[in-house]
Amino acid sequence: MNIFLKAAAFGAAALGLSVTAASAQGVLQKTKDRGQVVCGTGLGIAGFGMPDEKGVWKGIDIDYCRAIAAAIFNDPMKVKTVSLTAKDRFTALQSGEIDVLVRTTTWTMSRDTSLGLNFAGINYYDGQGFMVRKSMNIKSALELNGASVCTQQGTTTELNLADYFRANKMKYEVVAFVTNDETIKAYEAGRCDVFTTDASGLFAERLKFQKPDDHMILPEIISKEPLAASVRHGDDQWFDLVKWVHFAMLNAEELGVTQANVDQMLKSDNPEIKRLLGTEGKFGEMIGVPNDWVVRIVKHVGNYGEVFERNVGMGSPLKIERGKNNLWTKGGLQYAPPIR
Amino acid sequence: MTTNLANEGATRVSPLYDPKVRGIAYQVLLGLFILFLIYEATTNAIENLKAAKIASGFGFWTVEAGFDINQKLIEFSSTGGSTYGQAFWVGLLNTLLVAAIGIVFATVFGFIVGIARLSHNWIIAKLSMVYVEVIRNTPLLLQLLFWYNAVLKPLPDPRNSVSLFGMFFLNNRGVVMPNPIPGPHFNWTWYATMLAIVLWIALSYIARKRQAETGKRFPANIIGFALFIILPLIAFLAAGSPLGFEYPKQSRFNLTGGMQIYPEFVALLLGLSFYTAAFIAENVRAGILAVSKGQSEAAHALGLSNGQTLRLIVVPQAMRVIIPPLTSQYLNLTKNSSLAVAIGYPDLVQVFTGTVLNQTGQAVEVIAITMLVYLSISLTTSLLMNIYNRRMALVER
Numbered sequence: 001m002n003i004f005l006k007a008a009a010f011g012a013a014a015l016g017l018s019v020t021a022a023s024a025q026g027v028l029q030k031t032k033d034r035g036q037v038v039c040g041t042g043l044g045i046a047g048f049g050m051p052d053e054k055g056v057w058k059g060i061d062i063d064y065c066r067a068i069a070a071a072i073f074n075d076p077m078k079v080k081t082v083s084l085t086a087k088d089r090f091t092a093l094q095s096g097e098i099d100v101l102v103r104t105t106t107w108t109m110s111r112d113t114s115l116g117l118n119f120a121g122i123n124y125y126d127g128q129g130f131m132v133r134k135s136m137n138i139k140s141a142l143e144l145n146g147a148s149v150c151t152q153q154g155t156t157t158e159l160n161l162a163d164y165f166r167a168n169k170m171k172y173e174v175v176a177f178v179t180n181d182e183t184i185k186a187y188e189a190g191r192c193d194v195f196t197t198d199a200s201g202l203f204a205e206r207l208k209f210q211k212p213d214d215h216m217i218l219p220e221i222i223s224k225e226p227l228a229a230s231v232r233h234g235d236d237q238w239f240d241l242v243k244w245v246h247f248a249m250l251n252a253e254e255l256g257v258t259q260a261n262v263d264q265m266l267k268s269d270n271p272e273i274k275r276l277l278g279t280e281g282k283f284g285e286m287i288g289v290p291n292d293w294v295v296r297i298v299k300h301v302g303n304y305g306e307v308f309e310r311n312v313g314m315g316s317p318l319k320i321e322r323g324k325n326n327l328w329t330k331g332g333l334q335y336a337p338p339i340r
Numbered sequence: 341m342t343t344n345l346a347n348e349g350a351t352r353v354s355p356l357y358d359p360k361v362r363g364i365a366y367q368v369l370l371g372l373f374i375l376f377l378i379y380e381a382t383t384n385a386i387e388n389l390k391a392a393k394i395a396s397g398f399g400f401w402t403v404e405a406g407f408d409i410n411q412k413l414i415e416f417s418s419t420g421g422s423t424y425g426q427a428f429w430v431g432l433l434n435t436l437l438v439a440a441i442g443i444v445f446a447t448v449f450g451f452i453v454g455i456a457r458l459s460h461n462w463i464i465a466k467l468s469m470v471y472v473e474v475i476r477n478t479p480l481l482l483q484l485l486f487w488y489n490a491v492l493k494p495l496p497d498p499r500n501s502v503s504l505f506g507m508f509f510l511n512n513r514g515v516v517m518p519n520p521i522p523g524p525h526f527n528w529t530w531y532a533t534m535l536a537i538v539l540w541i542a543l544s545y546i547a548r549k550r551q552a553e554t555g556k557r558f559p560a561n562i563i564g565f566a567l568f569i570i571l572p573l574i575a576f577l578a579a580g581s582p583l584g585f586e587y588p589k590q591s592r593f594n595l596t597g598g599m600q601i602y603p604e605f606v607a608l609l610l611g612l613s614f615y616t617a618a619f620i621a622e623n624v625r626a627g628i629l630a631v632s633k634g635q636s637e638a639a640h641a642l643g644l645s646n647g648q649t650l651r652l653i654v655v656p657q658a659m660r661v662i663i664p665p666l667t668s669q670y671l672n673l674t675k676n677s678s679l680a681v682a683i684g685y686p687d688l689v690q691v692f693t694g695t696v697l698n699q700t701g702q703a704v705e706v707i708a709i710t711m712l713v714y715l716s717i718s719l720t721t722s723l724l725m726n727i728y729n730r731r732m733a734l735v736e737r
Contacts (some may be wrong), residue, residue: 087698094394094701115701116394147593148513153690154698158407162418173594174408174511175604178694179682186684189493190512191603193593233393 027099027238028106028288036080039065040098043083044206047312048104057081060311061102064123064229067301071293076300085179086153090115100231100242101175106156107228118239121229121246125324125333127221128160134216141220145170150183150192157197160223188296198225203318241287248294250336251276252303253281254327275339283339400700401425407695409686411602424696431691438608439674445613450620457625468584475618481679483615488683490609498594509595516588519599523582540564604685616673623665627658659732667725671718
C-alpha cells in the first residue's frame with residue numbers, strides 16, 4: 001500500500017513538474033534569487049558556443065548569456081550553461097529547465113507561436129548551405145540529384161532540405177542523426193555525399209575535420225535562418241530584458257562605445273550615449289536592472305561588433321565576414337531601436 | 341434460541357470494527373486518492389500548457405510533416421504531402437520490422453550457442469562461452485556503435501562497390517539488390533504457396549492421428565515441404581514466369597533502382613540479435629540442464645535415437661524452463677530497438693519522439709503515444725508467449 005502511494009505521488013509530482021511554465025514569480029526574480037542565469041546552449045559549435053581548452057564556454061551565443069548576467073549581476077561568469085541537442089532544446093525551455101535559449105536557433109513562426117516561445121534579438125543572420133567533397137567535382141547544389149544527405153534531426157535544416165529538393169524536382173536520401181557530431185562523423189566516413197546545416201555551422205564544423213581542405217561549401221544559400229535567443233511565453237519583463245540586452249550591444253557599437261573606451265564615454269555629452277550608459281534617464285529600472293546596465297555589459301563582454309569579431313569574425317579561426325551581420329549603417333541588417 | 345441469539349450477536353458487530361469492511365474502505369480511499377492525484381496532475385499540465393500558450397491536442401496528427409525518412413515500408417515523402425500521423429506509422433513499422441527479424445535471428449542463434457555451450461567438443465564449448473561472456477558484459481549501445489562505425493563504415497563508397505554477379509552490390513550505403521517486380525498473374529504463386537501450407541498442416545495432423553491410432557508413421561514433413569516447393573513452382577511456370585527484376589544502376593552519387601538495405605538497419609539488427617542471443621543462449625542452457633539425465637537414459641533405453649531423444653524428450657521439457665525468461669528477452673529486444681537513435685535508424689523513437697516532437701513541440705502528447713505503443717507491443721508479446729507457455733506447461737492430471 002505504502003509503495004503504491006509513494007509511486008502514485010511521485011508519478012503525479014513528475015507529471016505536474018514537467019510543465020511549470022507559468023508561475024507567479026518572474027524569471028528575473030528567480031534568476032536573482034538563484035544568483036545565476038541558466039542558459040541553454042549546444043553541444044559545441046565553434047564560434048557560437050563551445051568550451052575552450054580550460055573548459056570555459058566561449059562563443060557569440062555564450063557572450064549573449066554573459067551580457068545578460070553582466071546586466072543583472074555585474075558579473076559575466078554568473079552563467080550556468082546547459083548543453084542541449086537540437087531536439088531537446090524546446091522542451092528544456094518550455095519546462096523551465098533553462099531561463100533563456102541561445103543555441104543557434106532559427107526564429108520561425110510556428111516556434112514563435114505554437115511552441116510557446118518568444119524570440120528576442122537576432123544575434124546572427126544565417127542561411128542554410130551544403131558541404132561536399134572537392135573530389136566529387138560539384139559546382140552547384142542543383143547538381144545534387146540522387147545524393148545522400150546527412151543532417152541533424154529536429155532542425156529547420158531538415159525541413160528546408162526537403163523543400164529545396166522538392167522545389168527543384170530532385171531526389172535525395174536523408175540520413176538524420178540526433179547530434180551534430182554524429183552527423184559529421186557519418187559524413188566524414190562517407191555515409192553521405194552532402195552535409196547540410198547553417199552556413200556558419202559548415203564553416204565551424206569544417207575546422208574540426210581531419211583534412212578541412214578536402215571539403216568545399218557550395219555557393220547556394222537555400223534559406224533564411226535568423227538565429228535568435230528565445231524565452232518562454234508569459235513573462236514580458238524577462239522577454240524585454242533579453243531583447244534589450246542585444247539592442248544595447250548594437251547601440252553601443254553604433255555609438256562607438258567599446259570595452260576599451262566605455263569609462264571615458266561615461267563623460268560624453270552626447271545625449272544618446274548618456275541615455276545608453278545610464279548617466280541620464282532611468283532605462284535600466286524599466287527592465288528591472290540597475291541604470292548602469294549597459295556599462296556593465298560593454299565593460300565585461302563588449303559591444304556587438306567586438307563580440308562578433310572575437311568569436312566568429314576575423315579575430316577567430318572561423319574568419320566569417322560581417323556581411324548581413326553588419327550594422328544597418330554599414331550595409332548590414334543589424335538594426336536596434338533607440339534607447340529613449 | 342440461545343444459540344441463535346449468539347449467532348446474531350456475532351454477525352451484528354458494528355461495521356466500524358469489521359476487518360473486512362475496514363479493508364475495503366481503505367482500498368476505496370486509496371483508489372480515490374490516486375484518481376485525485378492523476379486528475380490534479382492532468383489538469384495542472386493542461387492549465388500550464390494553456391497559460392504558456394503551447395499548442396496541445398492531437399490536431400498535429402493530420403498536419404503535413406514536410407520532412408523525409410530514408411527507410412520506409414509505406415509511402416512517405418514530403419513531396420506527397422505526408423502527415424505527422426504517417427510519420428508515426430513509418431516509425432512504428434520500422435520498429436516492428438527490426439524487432440521481428442531481430443527476435444527470429446536472436447532465437448535461432450541463441451539456441452545454437454546455448455546448445456553449443458553444452459557440446460562435448462572443447463573448442464566449440466569454450467568459444468560459445470567466450471561469446472556469451474563478452475557480449476553479455478558490454479553495453480548494448482557500445483555494441484551498436486561498434487557495428488555501425490567499425491564494421492560498416494570501412495566499406496567502399498558507392499562508386500567502388502563490391503559487386504556480386506553485377507546484381508548485388510555492397511558499399512557504405514548498404515546492400516543494393518535487384519528489386520523483384522511481380523507480373524500480372526503472379527498472384528497465383530501466392531495462392532499456391534498458401535494452399536501448400538494448408539495441405540502441409542492438414543497432412544501432419546492426419547499423420548499424427550494415424551500414428552496415435554495405428555502406430556504407423558508417415559513422413560508428413562518431407563512430403564509437406566516438397567509440396568511447399570513444387571506447388572508454387574508449378575503455378576509460377578504455368579503463369580509464364582511473371583516476375584521481372586529492376587536492376588540497380590550506377591548513377592552519379594548512388595546506385596539507383598533496386599532494393600536497398602540501409603547500413604543503419606543492418607547495424608541495429610546485428611547489434612540487437614547478437615546481444616539478445618547471448619542471453620537466450622544462457623536460458624537455453626539452463627533449460628536443457630534442468631531436464632534430469634534419467635530422462636534421456638530412459639529414452640535411450642526405449643530405443644529412441646539421439647535426435648529423437650532431443651526432439652521428443654529433452655526439448656519439450658526444457659521449453660517449460662526456457663519460455664518465461666525467453667519472453668523477457670523478446671520484450672527487451674523490442675524495447676532496446678529504441679537505441680536506434682544513436683545510429684540514425686528511423687524507428688519510432690527517432691522519427692516520432694525525435695523529429696515530430698521537435699517540429700510540433702507537443703511533448704506530452706507525443707511521449708504519451710509512444711509509451712502506449714511500447715506498452716501495447718510488450719503486452720501483446722507477453723500475451724502470445726503466455727498462450728504458448730500454457731500449451732507447453734506441465735499438464736497435471
